[in-house]
Amino acid sequence: MSNQQSWTLESDLDGLDLDLEDLHPSIPLKKVPAGDIFEASRAGDVDRLRYLIESGANVNLRDQWDSAALYYACLAGHLDAARMLLESGAICDEHTFDGDRCHYAALNLRVRKLLKAFEARPPPLGPLQGALRDTFLGCAANQAYLEQSNGRIQIPGRSSSNNVSSSDHFPSDVVFYVQGRPIEAHRVILSARSPFFKRRFEEKWKNRKEVRFAREKLSYPALYSLIHFFYSDRLEVAIDDMEDLVEICKVCKCEELQKVLKKELVHQKYAEYKALRDVDSSQKRFILQGMSLPEHDRLPAAMHRILQSSLAECAGAVDEMEMRESGHDLADVCIRVDKKIFRCHQVILASRSEYFKARLSRMTDFLEGRDGMPGQSLPILEEHDLSTEAFEKLIEYMYTDGLKDVDPNQVSC
Numbered sequence: 001m002s003n004q005q006s007w008t009l010e011s012d013l014d015g016l017d018l019d020l021e022d023l024h025p026s027i028p029l030k031k032v033p034a035g036d037i038f039e040a041s042r043a044g045d046v047d048r049l050r051y052l053i054e055s056g057a058n059v060n061l062r063d064q065w066d067s068a069a070l071y072y073a074c075l076a077g078h079l080d081a082a083r084m085l086l087e088s089g090a091i092c093d094e095h096t097f098d099g100d101r102c103h104y105a106a107l108n109l110r111v112r113k114l115l116k117a118f119e120a121r122p123p124p125l126g127p128l129q130g131a132l133r134d135t136f137l138g139c140a141a142n143q144a145y146l147e148q149s150n151g152r153i154q155i156p157g158r159s160s161s162n163n164v165s166s167s168d169h170f171p172s173d174v175v176f177y178v179q180g181r182p183i184e185a186h187r188v189i190l191s192a193r194s195p196f197f198k199r200r201f202e203e204k205w206k207n208r209k210e211v212r213f214a215r216e217k218l219s220y221p222a223l224y225s226l227i228h229f230f231y232s233d234r235l236e237v238a239i240d241d242m243e244d245l246v247e248i249c250k251v252c253k254c255e256e257l258q259k260v261l262k263k264e265l266v267h268q269k270y271a272e273y274k275a276l277r278d279v280d281s282s283q284k285r286f287i288l289q290g291m292s293l294p295e296h297d298r299l300p301a302a303m304h305r306i307l308q309s310s311l312a313e314c315a316g317a318v319d320e321m322e323m324r325e326s327g328h329d330l331a332d333v334c335i336r337v338d339k340k341i342f343r344c345h346q347v348i349l350a351s352r353s354e355y356f357k358a359r360l361s362r363m364t365d366f367l368e369g370r371d372g373m374p375g376q377s378l379p380i381l382e383e384h385d386l387s388t389e390a391f392e393k394l395i396e397y398m399y400t401d402g403l404k405d406v407d408p409n410q411v412s413c
Contacts, residue, residue, distance in 0.1 A: 030043045032045050041085065058292060087123050125233070139171070175211070183227055261286075348399055
């Protein structure tokens, strides 16, 4: 919650003719200090709701009546509670089961407008998610598909006019071909998010720059949506592609995401009566925020595991030859600070720092400071005027968007 950028609705309400009853909930606000997420939403108790969300409550959980918390907030007209749930990943798309019920049940125009505005313009991504998404969409093949599919899956907040320049992106290290069409990606991101990809990059695809899938039934749009989710922690997929995506999630062992998608497919038939028959069904999309998944399945947690593995390697838990033989080494650059070597990942450093992007873009297989490091094959960059402790905190933030146990003496470093 603390890393989310602010998201406002007021500009979207300009010019609306609101009645007095549209400004108030139908049920007086009350406190439910021991209530669950459903009771807090129904009562409009935003303090309790905030506590539950920050404690890891699933905002898309259903109760015994098959209703989600957002439904109760909309039904009672609690704008602030609904906004908090939406910003935390609650599903509101009108062509989904939960979203359809919320639109239908919304007590007043203000809540209905909130749902419409959020569906058209979800809140901005966090710094880590936004940076990695820009890296993914900066790859020429990925950007080309995005522009081609704008009429099919319109990604909110992006258009061909504001895409990342393909000349200013960090290059991919693996390309997947599905029915002859490419998807550019980075091994460390896919390995961090999927046990399937991790195992393949350790074994069958270890030294391959290109992977071509022979299966004719493999859906390019579904695989693209999943890989895009790996980078951004926001799933944006056409309703028509959801069944294919469920099968891909099963293969990739993305179990929590697969569960959510399977439940949504079961409920799709109940939303059909709201579907616009004169609109191509491929234009309907399902949006899922990563925050609605368990914390260990979100992008920051995945990157934290990669960072911890790298730091363990830096501490000399295993030597480079052992890591390469076991297939667990995904680091592709070393940063030398003082006398310590940090094994890092170029795509993370370049995505999160213009300084490192510039340095890495000029790096062509050279080694800095090789003295005392026989057998080191990764490129090495040296950083001066930094303590190892300060650099460790720097990369902790770059990988995870968060800092733990910060020493005040390191703040000025």
